[in-house]
Amino acid sequence: MHCPAFSITITFEVKLTNQELIREFEPIFYPKSIAVVGISQNIFKVGSLWLKAILDAGFRGAIYPIHPRGGEFLGLKVYTSIKEVPEIVDYVIVSIPREAVPELLDDCAHKVKAIHFFTAGFGEAGDITGRKLEEELIRKARQGGFRIIGPNCIGTYSPEVRVPYGPSGRIGKVGSVGFISQSGGIGEKLVELGVARGINYSKGISFGNGIDLDSADFMEYMAADPRVSVIGAYLEGAKNGHRLFATMKDASKLKPLIVWKAGRTDVGAAAAASHTGSLAASARIWSAALRQSGAIEVWDVEELTDTLLIFQQLGRLEAKGNGTGIAVVGGLADGGGGISVSASDACAELGLNIPTLSSETRRKLTNLLGRVGSILRNPVDVSQSGSNRSVIKEATGLVLADPSIDIVIVQIDAGILLKYFPWELVESIFTAFIELRAEREKPIVIVSPPGIDETRRIDMEQQLARASIPVFPTMKRAAKAILNLSRYSRFLKEG
């Protein structure tokens, strides 16, 4: 089997210190200048869109559009070649056809620090031309002293310095989450869901075929980067599995590393080969290796974002006693019984600990809510509160105060509440949890299922996110995110 990409790993056999790593990746994540190759006067071409997105995002460094005809575009001077640019360029974005790439690389030698190829049609295309081009890219990068991101990817997302993720130009708030994605599309979804759900990124990267810089490189960097507190990765395969797993092991000791390995099945692996040219090893081998490395394996984009969200919002959960004690509060409108039963199932089926509340807590809850029709052991059904805000807040406070409880999950169904009450009252119930989160040390997780009247519910989700309350659409997803959070605590304790 022909395996042209193996040679690149040699470059990294000398391990860099953290400071060297951070310097090495500075042109990629904190570029002072960006060149865009592949613009045209047609604004709907991808290169033009990309340039406009960078401008619109408010990138503060130098921007150099490149086109052989020169002239002016979007108010910027267009350079006829990279060679003409009056300084060393940190980051180059390329979307020209693959045939034109080798000549471009000659121009880039000793003139740029990193080149990102949106251009596809290399190793993943499966033809000889594509494979040969990849080899040529690597050779020219080594000779010309620059690094390659891709090809076949969207490259860098760096909200802090206003580098948008791709030509669509979305920029969210600056936070401490880092993502590494072999797929540009999945990266795009991560950025979008970040904006929608309040996951705030420090930086992200999509690296496609990863012929030079690969998952392990970015992981090593993000592990060293103090601005990143949790790393999420979408991987289809690895050029050098041994190195990747060693890197995951080191990274997991420093911060939580959440890995979604796709291409797990035969069909998925065949698709992965056409997508990023990845060879996908057996799913079982991956799962075992991930477990050993301390990385947290997730299974789809929902679980990846759920887990990033809970780590961002709740940090590292320090489990007490025999493990994490979860309490479930439901029934904020009438009829919390079924919710309580099914919520208990969702948590218990994942092995989460739902301790019976202390007799003191139960006595106080009985005084507050009355006996009949209420489930008060844990789960706690507060439907006897008659949706009274202060009773709900007090009951949840009592549960939070129970010594066996570390996290309280509140299921609050806006769609059901809005059938009985005006929005102002529903909103005031939601904000009771924001107050509790601020007043108490223990975390609150909210399950807010979709239904009708979505606009208000979604606005509220953003408010909760800002108050460090993670919100999930289903009890099962909340439970799984909490399980992932507590797994990392256990890993740190027990190794």
Add this chain to the structure above:
Amino acid sequence: MHCPAFSITITFEVKLTNQELIREFEPIFYPKSIAVVGISQNIFKVGSLWLKAILDAGFRGAIYPIHPRGGEFLGLKVYTSIKEVPEIVDYVIVSIPREAVPELLDDCAHKVKAIHFFTAGFGEAGDITGRKLEEELIRKARQGGFRIIGPNCIGTYSPEVRVPYGPSGRIGKVGSVGFISQSGGIGEKLVELGVARGINYSKGISFGNGIDLDSADFMEYMAADPRVSVIGAYLEGAKNGHRLFATMKDASKLKPLIVWKAGRTDVGAAAAASHTGSLAASARIWSAALRQSGAIEVWDVEELTDTLLIFQQLGRLEAKGNGTGIAVVGGLADGGGGISVSASDACAELGLNIPTLSSETRRKLTNLLGRVGSILRNPVDVSQSGSNRSVIKEATGLVLADPSIDIVIVQIDAGILLKYFPWELVESIFTAFIELRAEREKPIVIVSPPGIDETRRIDMEQQLARASIPVFPTMKRAAKAILNLSRYSRFLKEG
């Protein structure tokens, strides 16, 4: 162990014919008159709200508010007692305190056909008074010649005759889905999600403690009812497991029966005992019995509604050849590679068959989409279409025409598309699938993940629902719903 409810099963040992069953349940699902006991001049009391909801919904039968003080309320004459009403009442809704119930029942003897108790505080309360009251209820029902629904439930939902589900009064479109829910709250969520996702009910019932009419009774009726094409059930336990399983076996032969058994875990079962007084048997026994009976077991409210939706929209899927051939189409905006890989995983991990498309189909797709950067075996990544509506429609049509394909799943991410294109173009891509669904015999399933710009996406989901296209928020949920659909086909074939 004291088991007061066993006696009721005797009543049903004489099996009714379908016609007798339909007549027996007519007062419950197609009442000609409804009495509401427990109203007051305070409109915010539950009885008053319930009365108002029935009026607002446009129930066309007679409505009799009952209150000892008489007078008038909401423009209706208030009767001081059921006895005073000038006719036999089909359906009585009761929300008075439990202590007042025995006297009410004396008034109802030979005067009403069915009584529904919203009132709680019976067997589920766990006290002697509650249990004794339940026994008294049963005795008086037998003597008085009426049936009991509940206690501790929301009762009937019957959109055809404008009986709303509970005091919140939501009524959706009339369809052919039936639901049976031990929990009122879960029933409420089913109705709400029905409106939101286009699941149209023929009827529904929540029966709480089920001391007289129980899950098996309603199941038997809905199996016999020609207006119901698929039945969904939320169960916490069964008073008579033997009879329930026999009923499920008979029902499954006639129409798909989707069962969510909650209270599966110890914690869930403890909550179920407090909720509806159910004794939950081991989860494994339930799963085995459900499988044997031909019922389709689901695990949460999401899977229950997903499965009801796909049965409603696609009917009974007749699997051809070696099973159901699924094709996945993705990449409607740029970057469909990661989606294709993960979509394949989601389907293949559930054991769905994703056959490689025929060489003819692949040749035609290659001509249409070009070679480079596209995944065309199945999954099919149409990102090379440049989001051109007619190319996307033609490509999907080619996939639908492939002889090994029975269902096509299209992943279309409105949030991503809207970053690049105006809504009009995104909408036109969605409607291409509505056209294809009308033009072709094969079903299309759409995965439309949430993100930002939810309002438009949700409107579109409703449009798709009206065109018999089921929509799911994640690939995994779509794949699971298809699996459940194909399981029923296999059960009908192989028994």
